[in-house]
Amino acid sequence: MPNKSAEKQPLILVCNDDGIDAPGIQALAHAMTDLGEVFVVAPVDEQSAVGHAITVRDPVRARPWPFTGSDKIKAFAVTGTPADCAKLAVNQLLPRHPDLVVSGINRGPNTAVNVIYSGTVSAATEGAILGIDAIAFSLCAWHAEEYDDAARWAQQIARAVLTGGLPPGILLNVNLPDLPYIEVKGIEITRQARSRWEESFVERADPQEQPYYWLSGRFINLDDGEHTDLDAVERGAISITPLRIDLTAHDLLDEFRQWEWDKPT
Amino acid sequence: MPNKSAEKQPLILVCNDDGIDAPGIQALAHAMTDLGEVFVVAPVDEQSAVGHAITVRDPVRARPWPFTGSDKIKAFAVTGTPADCAKLAVNQLLPRHPDLVVSGINRGPNTAVNVIYSGTVSAATEGAILGIDAIAFSLCAWHAEEYDDAARWAQQIARAVLTGGLPPGILLNVNLPDLPYIEVKGIEITRQARSRWEESFVERADPQEQPYYWLSGRFINLDDGEHTDLDAVERGAISITPLRIDLTAHDLLDEFRQWEWDKPT
Numbered sequence: 001m002p003n004k005s006a007e008k009q010p011l012i013l014v015c016n017d018d019g020i021d022a023p024g025i026q027a028l029a030h031a032m033t034d035l036g037e038v039f040v041v042a043p044v045d046e047q048s049a050v051g052h053a054i055t056v057r058d059p060v061r062a063r064p065w066p067f068t069g070s071d072k073i074k075a076f077a078v079t080g081t082p083a084d085c086a087k088l089a090v091n092q093l094l095p096r097h098p099d100l101v102v103s104g105i106n107r108g109p110n111t112a113v114n115v116i117y118s119g120t121v122s123a124a125t126e127g128a129i130l131g132i133d134a135i136a137f138s139l140c141a142w143h144a145e146e147y148d149d150a151a152r153w154a155q156q157i158a159r160a161v162l163t164g165g166l167p168p169g170i171l172l173n174v175n176l177p178d179l180p181y182i183e184v185k186g187i188e189i190t191r192q193a194r195s196r197w198e199e200s201f202v203e204r205a206d207p208q209e210q211p212y213y214w215l216s217g218r219f220i221n222l223d224d225g226e227h228t229d230l231d232a233v234e235r236g237a238i239s240i241t242p243l244r245i246d247l248t249a250h251d252l253l254d255e256f257r258q259w260e261w262d263k264p265t
Numbered sequence: 266m267p268n269k270s271a272e273k274q275p276l277i278l279v280c281n282d283d284g285i286d287a288p289g290i291q292a293l294a295h296a297m298t299d300l301g302e303v304f305v306v307a308p309v310d311e312q313s314a315v316g317h318a319i320t321v322r323d324p325v326r327a328r329p330w331p332f333t334g335s336d337k338i339k340a341f342a343v344t345g346t347p348a349d350c351a352k353l354a355v356n357q358l359l360p361r362h363p364d365l366v367v368s369g370i371n372r373g374p375n376t377a378v379n380v381i382y383s384g385t386v387s388a389a390t391e392g393a394i395l396g397i398d399a400i401a402f403s404l405c406a407w408h409a410e411e412y413d414d415a416a417r418w419a420q421q422i423a424r425a426v427l428t429g430g431l432p433p434g435i436l437l438n439v440n441l442p443d444l445p446y447i448e449v450k451g452i453e454i455t456r457q458a459r460s461r462w463e464e465s466f467v468e469r470a471d472p473q474e475q476p477y478y479w480l481s482g483r484f485i486n487l488d489d490g491e492h493t494d495l496d497a498v499e500r501g502a503i504s505i506t507p508l509r510i511d512l513t514a515h516d517l518l519d520e521f522r523q524w525e526w527d528k529p530t
Contacts, residue, residue, distance in 0.1 A: 051317030059477035187526040212324035242514040249507040261452040
């Protein structure tokens with residue numbers, strides 16, 4: 001009997017924000033080949049801290065990219081943001097609607113308030129907006145040289161999501177500790193820690209003696225409660241935080257309805 | 266007796282994403298002068314659909330801007346995103362921590378899923394992250410020539426927030442119908458409508474016969490429930506949606522804890 005299962009393989013879109021030649025996306029894409037057909041659609045250049053930016057006033061370009069190490073992976077490099085990559089992939093480049101969007105593996109954590117600034121998370125958010133199960137993966141290390149252990153965990157988590165399916169409007173934000181596979185202290189379901197940046201801008205003068213400012217800052221955890229993303233990775237566990245694309249504070253609607261809004265000026 | 270109340274006036278930061286010379290920010294800043302001391306810190310150029318992008322790899326510049334019509338308003342134009350403007354203002358440009366951040370008045374609605382892409386909302390989100398009460402204002406019209414009626418409502422809403430104060434981590438997203446002041450059908454507290462973009466990319470060839478793609482699309486409301494932002498403005502009311510900066514799906518944490526994540530591959 002001819003094997004038709006190939007046609008029914010899940011289609012997996014792999015995005016990131018560190019750029020298509022980053023080691024994290026290499027490891028993630030290869031790990032996904034065990035789970036389905038893999039398309040990589042990622043930015044040509046690093047796009048960190050772009051948040052959920054999309055390109056509307058300029059065109060974007062996509063060109064086939066020789067993704068190394070596997071002829072099972074098709075890849076396109078895009079002149080745009082992570083959210084652009086997900087949009088363009090789903091609407092234009094992929095042969096059919098994907099079953100899963102994975103983004104990463106990011107260089108550095110995307111925990112606590114940093115979720116809002118993250119390009120890695122935004123590609124997964126765009127997947128969720130487009131009605132596709134989506135997961136963002138970040139490795140909690142700034143100078144990691146290999147992502148294979150993290151990718152092995154990512155494969156397990158992606159398999160669980162392909163099996164279980166996510167509720168509509170929900171994506172998963174996964175932060176992985178920088179540990180060998182067997183040293184990871186399990187998987188924990190967490191919430192974003194309350195935190196802030198103690199920011200400063202370095203003020204300098206350019207060669208024409210005009211001032212410019214450069215963002216600098218120190219991250220501060222304000223949350224000593226249980227089950228936070230920061231706490232899990234600090235203890236060597238993998239943090240999985242389910243995120244909503246609906247930002248409405250539903251529990252406060254009735255309270256705000258009691259306010260006196262209509263008093264004329 | 267000397268009047269010391271001037272020292273105690275609220276300090277109000279005004280940002281936007283349409284750029285510092287847009288008519289919406291002119292009207293909003295002038296409306297705020299009745300409520301406190303006003304600083305405008307806004308992008309030099311239009312920054313729509315930038316989401317919560319921040320500039321970390323490049324410097325940003327700020328220069329004093331001759332904001333027309335009132336010597337009560339101090340203004341700076343910034344070479345950055347709306348979130349950059351809020352950060353730079355609070356950390357560098359303002360004489361003290363502001364009491365309120367208002368963003369807008371945006372040209373066009375920021376309802377439903379578009380909240381995620383909105384630069385206008387992101388300046389207010391940054392305010393909330395920085396621990397400041399914050400409101401985003403958008404006028405539901407693409408070609409409005411005057412924003413004075415909208416700004417009069419914005420002043421009322423800002424006054425209510427200065428009086429009542431917002432809970433931590435909450436900002437307000439306000440969408441105003443394009444109607445004369447007295448024809449507005451009141452203020453409604455709403456949730457984001459479920460919606461999606463039916464997107465397409467226009468594919469063209471450049472003069473060198475290389476392909477490029479341009480994002481295009483049609484917005485679709487998927488939500489016929491009550492009390493949505495889209496529904497309110499369609500009926501001519503002002504929509505106020507409280508938004509959270511914590512994206513965690515708190516109500517799903519226990520459910521995800523039941524999943525079998527740890528099965529080794």
